[in-house]
Amino acid sequence: MDSVGKIFAYHRLRFRDLLIWGFCLRECTRVKERSSRGRASPKSLRTRAVPSTPVLIPRSPKGAVPFSSNQSRCREPHPLLSNQNRGGHHLSLDYYKKTCPQFESTVRDAVFAKQSSVPATAPGVLRLFFHDCLIDGCDASILVSSNGYARGERDAVPNLSLSGDAFEIINKIKNSLELTCPGVVSCSDIMAEATRDLVKMVGGPYYKVLLGRKDSLVTNITKAAESLPEPEMPMDRIITKFTSRGFNIREMVALTGAHTIGFTHCNQFSHRIFNFSATSDVDPTLNPKLAAGLKRLCQNYTTDNGMSAFNDVRSPSKFDNAYFQNILRGLGLLTSDHALSVDPRTRPIVEIYARNQTAFFVDFAAAMEKVSVLNVKTGRKGEIRDRCDQFNHIPM
Ligand code: HEM
Numbered sequence: 284m285d286s287v288g289k290i291f292a293y294h295r296l297r298f299r300d301l302l303i304w305g306f307c308l309r310e311c312t313r314v315k316e317r318s319s320r321g322r323a324s325p326k327s328l329r330t331r332a333v334p335s336t337p338v339l340i341p342r343s344p345k346g347a348v349p350f351s352s353n354q355s356r357c358r359e360p361h362p363l364l365s366n367q368n369r370g371g372h373h374l375s376l377d378y379y380k381k382t383c384p385q386f387e388s389t390v391r392d393a394v395f396a397k398q399s400s401v402p403a404t405a406p407g408v409l410r411l412f413f414h415d416c417l418i419d420g421c422d423a424s425i426l427v428s429s430n431g432y433a434r435g436e437r438d439a440v441p442n443l444s445l446s447g448d449a450f451e452i453i454n455k456i457k458n459s460l461e462l463t464c465p466g467v468v469s470c471s472d473i474m475a476e477a478t479r480d481l482v483k484m485v486g487g488p489y490y491k492v493l494l495g496r497k498d499s500l501v502t503n504i505t506k507a508a509e510s511l512p513e514p515e516m517p518m519d520r521i522i523t524k525f526t527s528r529g530f531n532i533r534e535m536v537a538l539t540g541a542h543t544i545g546f547t548h549c550n551q552f553s554h555r556i557f558n559f560s561a562t563s564d565v566d567p568t569l570n571p572k573l574a575a576g577l578k579r580l581c582q583n584y585t586t587d588n589g590m591s592a593f594n595d596v597r598s599p600s601k602f603d604n605a606y607f608q609n610i611l612r613g614l615g616l617l618t619s620d621h622a623l624s625v626d627p628r629t630r631p632i633v634e635i636y637a638r639n640q641t642a643f644f645v646d647f648a649a650a651m652e653k654v655s656v657l658n659v660k661t662g663r664k665g666e667i668r669d670r671c672d673q674f675n676h677i678p679m
Pocket of ligand 1: 403405406407409410413444445446512513514515521538539541542544545546547548549551594617619
C-alpha cells in the first residue's frame with residue numbers, strides 16, 4: 284500500500300469521503316461566498332454589505348481616544364515596532380487592563396462560542412488577519428466596506444474569498460465591547476487577539492499579543508492587490524512579498540503552515556486537475572489518488588463555485604504539522620504549496636517542520652508575533668472606530 288493509501292486506511296477514509304467533505308464544505312462555503320460578496324442571507328448582509336448611506340453622511344467628530352493617565356504603558360517596547368511607535372505610543376500586553384478589563388474574556392468567550400458552532404471560523408479569521416497585516420499593517424483596514432468615494436481592500440480579488448464568518452465574529456465582538464467599554468477597543472486589537480485565541484483553540488501554539496493598535500484612516504484596494512502572494516506566482520515573487528515586509532524565508536515557510544487548517548475553492552487548483560497540459564490531464568506532481576478524488580469533488584466547480592476541499596486531507600481541523608508532511612507527498616492543493624516542497628530554498632525547512640512539530644510551533648508563534656505588530660498605527664495615526672466596517676469620518 285502506498286503512503287497515501289496508508290493515510291486513508293489509517294483514517295478509514297476513502298476518496299468518497301472527500302466528496303462528502305466537499306458537500307459539507309459546499310454548504311458552509313456557500314455562506315462564505317454569499318456573505319463575502321454581499322449576496323448573503325440577511326444575517327451575512329449585515330456583515331458584508333456596502334452600507335447604502337452611512338459613510339456618506341459625516342458623523343459627529345470623535346477624536347482618537349487618548350491615553351488615560353492610568354493607562355498601562357509599554358514596559359518592554361517590542362523590537363519590531365517602528366520608530367513612529369517608539370514616540371510615546373507603545374503597545375503593551377495589558378493595554379486594556381484598566382480601561383476595559385473584560386476585553387480578553389469577551390474575545391475569548393465569543394470566539395469559543397463561534398468556533399464551536401462554525402469550525403471554519405479559525406482558518407477564516409487567521410487568513411483575514413494575515414491579509415490585513417500584509418496590506419499596509421495590522422490596522423483593520425480590510426474590514427472597511429467600500430463606499431461612494433473609494434473601494435476598500437476587502438474588495439480586491441484575493442480578498443473576495445475571505446470568510447464571511449470571520450468578518451462577522453470580529454464585528455460581533457466589537458459590538459459587544461462597545462456596550463461595555465465604548466470607544467476604547469480598536470478593531471485591529473480585536474483581530475489580533477481573536478486570531479491568537481482561535482489558533483490556540485484548534486491546537487496551535489500560544490503566543491503573546493501586544494495591544495494598543497489604532498484602526499486605519501484609509502483602505503486601499505490597489506495596495507491589496509500588490510501586497511498579497513498568489514498561488515501561481517513564481518517562488519521568487521512569493522518570497523519577495525514576505526522579505527519586503529521584513530520576513531525571512533524560514534518565517535515565510537512557518538507562516539504558510541497555516542494551511543494546515545481551512546479549505547480552498549476548486550477554482551484555485553482546477554488547472555492542476557483538468558486539462559493540465561497537452562500530455563497530461565492532471566499535474567503529475569499531484570498525488571494521483573488525491574487528484575482523482577479532487578476531480579470528482581470539483582466536477583461541477585464552474586457552475587457551483589462554492590465547491591472547496593480541505594487544505595489538509597489528514598487532519599483538516601487540527602492545527603498541526605501535517606501540512607508539511609502532506610506537501611512532501613504531493614498532497615498540497617495549491618501550486619505554491621507544492622513549490623514550497625521542491626524549491627531548494629524552502630524544502631529543507633519544510634523537511635524540518637514535517638519531522639518536528641515543536642520546531643514548527645516555535646517558529647510559527649514567533650512569526651505570528653512579528654506579523655501582529657506589522658506597521659501598526661498608534662496615537663493620531665489612527666482612530667478607535669465606532670464600527671469596524673466604516674471610518675468615523677469620511678476620508679476627504
Ligand atoms: C505562500 C503564500 C500564500 C499563498 C499563495 C496563499 C494562498 C491561499 C489561497 C489561494 C487560499 C484559498 C482561498 C480560498 O479558496 O478560499 C488560502 C487559504 C488559506 N490561507 Fe493562504 N496563502 C499563503 C500564505 C498564507 C499565510 C502566511 C497564512 C497565515 C499566516 C495563510 C492562511 C490561510 C488560511 C488559514 C487559509 C484557509 C482559509 C479558510 O479556510 O477560510 N496563508 N491561501
